[in-house]
Amino acid sequence: MHANNNNAASSDIRNLTNRQRIRAILGACSGNLVEWYDFFIYAYTSIYFAALFFPQGDQTTQLLATAGIFAVGFFMRPLGGWIFGYLADTRGRRFSMIISVFLMCGGSLMIAVLPTYESVGMAAPVLLLIARLMQGLSVGAEYGTGATYISEVSSTGKRCFFGSFQYFTIIAGQLLALLTVVVLQNVLALDELKAWGWRIPFLIGAVSALVVVYLRRSMLETAHAKDSKHKEAGSIKALMRHKKAVLLTMAITAGCSLHFYTFSTYMQKYLVVSAGFDPATVSVIMTAALIVFMCLQPVYGMLADRIGSRNSMIAFGVLSSVFIVPLLSGLKNVSNPYEAFALVMGGLLIAAFYTPVTGVLKADLYPATVRALGVGLPYAIGNALCGGTAEYVALMLRGAGVESIFYYYVAAMSAITLLAAVLMPDLRKHGYLDGSGAVEENTGWRSSPGYTSARN
Numbered sequence: 001m002h003a004n005n006n007n008a009a010s011s012d013i014r015n016l017t018n019r020q021r022i023r024a025i026l027g028a029c030s031g032n033l034v035e036w037y038d039f040f041i042y043a044y045t046s047i048y049f050a051a052l053f054f055p056q057g058d059q060t061t062q063l064l065a066t067a068g069i070f071a072v073g074f075f076m077r078p079l080g081g082w083i084f085g086y087l088a089d090t091r092g093r094r095f096s097m098i099i100s101v102f103l104m105c106g107g108s109l110m111i112a113v114l115p116t117y118e119s120v121g122m123a124a125p126v127l128l129l130i131a132r133l134m135q136g137l138s139v140g141a142e143y144g145t146g147a148t149y150i151s152e153v154s155s156t157g158k159r160c161f162f163g164s165f166q167y168f169t170i171i172a173g174q175l176l177a178l179l180t181v182v183v184l185q186n187v188l189a190l191d192e193l194k195a196w197g198w199r200i201p202f203l204i205g206a207v208s209a210l211v212v213v214y215l216r217r218s219m220l221e222t223a224h225a226k227d228s229k230h231k232e233a234g235s236i237k238a239l240m241r242h243k244k245a246v247l248l249t250m251a252i253t254a255g256c257s258l259h260f261y262t263f264s265t266y267m268q269k270y271l272v273v274s275a276g277f278d279p280a281t282v283s284v285i286m287t288a289a290l291i292v293f294m295c296l297q298p299v300y301g302m303l304a305d306r307i308g309s310r311n312s313m314i315a316f317g318v319l320s321s322v323f324i325v326p327l328l329s330g331l332k333n334v335s336n337p338y339e340a341f342a343l344v345m346g347g348l349l350i351a352a353f354y355t356p357v358t359g360v361l362k363a364d365l366y367p368a369t370v371r372a373l374g375v376g377l378p379y380a381i382g383n384a385l386c387g388g389t390a391e392y393v394a395l396m397l398r399g400a401g402v403e404s405i406f407y408y409y410v411a412a413m414s415a416i417t418l419l420a421a422v423l424m425p426d427l428r429k430h431g432y433l434d435g436s437g438a439v440e441e442n443t444g445w446r447s448s449p450g451y452t453s454a455r456n
Contacts, residue, residue, distance in 0.1 A: 016153070024153045025162055027219050028146055029169035031101050031212040035142045036173030038108045038205035039135055043265040043391075044181045045198040047272070047279060052116040052194070053125045063269060064399065067391040069125070069132050075388065076133045077380035080140020082236075085373030088145040089234030093372065094219045097149070100141035101216065105209035107134035112202035143383075144376020147359030152222035152368075154360070156434050160309055164301030164356030171294040171355075174264060177201065178290065182283045223368070233369045242374060244443045245365035248420050249378035252313065252362070255417025256354045257387025258410055259320050262328075263347035264290070266391045271340060273395075274332050274403065285341050293348040301356035309357040309364070310424050316353035317418025321411050323350065328407040354417075364431035365439050371432075386413055 016024065046066040054065040080100070088096035110131040117124040146166055154162035180201045188197040232238035239246065264286075271282040304312040327347050334340045359375070366374035394406045423444030429435045430442045 018155070018158075021153055021155060021162060022165075024220055025150055025165050027215060028097065028149050028153075029165050030215050031097055031209075032142060032146050032166060033169040033173040033176070034205065034208045034212050035101065035104045035139060036170045037176045038104050038173075038202070038209065039139050040174040040265060041108075041177040041180065041201040041205060042111070042132065042135075044177050044268060044283075045201060047269065048193045048198040052118070053114075053128055054117070063273070064392065064395045065125070067395055069129050072129060072132060072136070072388075075384045076136030077140030077143075077384050077388070078377060079380075080137040081144050081376030081378075081380035082373065083137075084141030085144050085370075085376040086234035088148060088223070088372035088376075089368075089370060092221045092223045093145050093149040093152075094216060094221050096141060096145045096372065097219070098213055098216045100138045100145070101209050101212045103134055103138035103141070105206050105213075107131045107138065108202045108209065109206035110134070112199045112206060140376065140380045143359075143379060145372050147375050148363050148372040149222055151360045151363035151433060152371075153220070158305060159360045159364075159433065160304035160312070160357045161298060161301040163360035164297040166359050167355035168294055168297040171290055171297070175287065175290045175294060178268075178283060178287050180204065182280075182287060185280050185283065234373050235370070236373075239366075239370045239373055239377070242366055242370070242440060244440050245374060246378045248424055248443070249362050249365060249374070250382040251420035252354075252358065252417050253379045253382030254386040255317065255320065255414040256351075256358060257383045258390055258413045259316075259324065259347070260351050260355070261387045261390040262324075262394070262410055263344060263351060266394055267331075267344060267347075269391065270328075270331065270394070274398065275334055275340065277337065277340065281337055285337055285344060289341055289344045289348055292345060293352065296349075296352050297356050300352045304353075304357045308426060308428055309361040310421055310426055312353050312357050313361065313421040313424070314418065316350060317414055317421050319350040319353065320414035321418055323347075324411045324414060325407045328410070329404070332403070360433075361427065364427040364433045364435075367432050367437065 047063065050063055050066045084096045084100055087099070108131075111128065114127050114131070115124055120127075147163070150163055150166050151159060184193060184197050184200065268282055268286055271277045271285065272279055277285070300312070323346065327343055331340060331343045334343060362375045362379060363371055393409065394403070397403050397406045425431075425439060425442035425444075427433075427435060427439075430438045432439070
């Protein structure tokens with residue numbers, strides 16, 4: 001039955017109208033929105049609950065502890081990318097995405113009802129860590145499978161435009177988390193927020209995840225039965241035949257994710273602890289910036305369809321490498337909220353060159369038999385190493401009195417992403433979605449002797 005369902009679904013996918021494709025993508029992205037809301041709400045509420053789980057030390061020490069647990073959640077992503085990439089390549093994209101939402105629901109519900117350090121001692125931060133590990137596993141599953149699904153359901157010449165909706169809903173989830181905090185800041189007193197109000201957003205996320213499970217049950221499947229039943233579908237051994245694609249995926253992810261988390265989650269704290277703004281003002285600044293950033297995703301996606309995903313990624317690499325240091329230096333010394341907004345927006349406008357294309361670009365590097373695994377696992381490793389540790393590294397360097405080193409670190413990782421983009425072939429000609437599938441042979445360094453491509 002599974003094979004027959006896959007064959008029918010694949011046939012339906014090839015004959016979809018643009019309107020039907022958009023509906024399918026929005027169905028996938030509804031879960032994306034909820035999962036990233038749940039994941040980001042931790043970053044935005046940690047400033048309120050940090051002292052409840054880590055009562056020792058000053059504010060920076062407490063935030064450093066919660067940032068450490070935020071980073072540890074990222075280190076579950078490779079495991080999530082591996083397990084759910086295998087499931088998506090062998091059991092179907094829809095099956096993998098439904099299970100991942102269940103995991104996120106459980107993690108959010110757990111955080112919402114956690115006892116504090118005062119009640120259970122060291123068990124409190126341990127339980128918080130376990131909940132974040134569950135959420136990290138879920139997000140590791142969501143990105144790779146979601147990017148694969150969207151790339152497969154989209155049409156030639158519009159893949160970056162359709163792909164932009166993945167980051168549109170990632171940002172929407174982040175924005176929804178931020179707006180939830182803004183509402184709570186205006187409804188509850190600071191003492192109430194610190195005592196129990198911070199739990200409300202996690203309860204909202206858990207309930208929303210159950211709604212998404214229902215919506216995803218009706219999604220069309222994009223995986224072909226012959227690919228899912230292939231003897232090496234979803235295997236690490238098969239993935240390692242695409243070593244160059246794996247390295248490119250990790251290198252691209254490293255700089256992109258570090259840049260993104262610097263100007264999104266960490267910026268919420270950076271403007272408070274380094275620039276001296278109060279949390280409520282920072283929430284307004286970041287809300288406005290993220291709204292503009294979110295609305296620009298389809299625009300940049302259409303631009304990338306015209307110039308090519310590789311060229312769009314090169315533009316990001318150049319701009320981030322050159323401007324990241326002056327942007328972060330300027331933000332540290334800014335005192336006017338409008339100037340702060342302009343500088344944050346500058347960083348996000350640079351990020352917009354990669355956000356609409358990154359999922360489709362990575363999916364284009366792999367054949368269908370290992371596509372979800374190829375997108376999910378290398379991405380999760382690069383994201384864990386650089387994106388997930390962004391806050392921790394920044395706060396650690398700040399605590400050591402050398403905060404500016406972080407600026408150059410971000411610039412250096414963006415330069416690595418630039419190098420990877422330059423070495424990457426033109427995927428419109430050589431990618432697996434619309435090209436020849438000869439990615440390995442057309443990278444900017446020599447192929448291994450005897451290597452041959454398997455076009456799927």
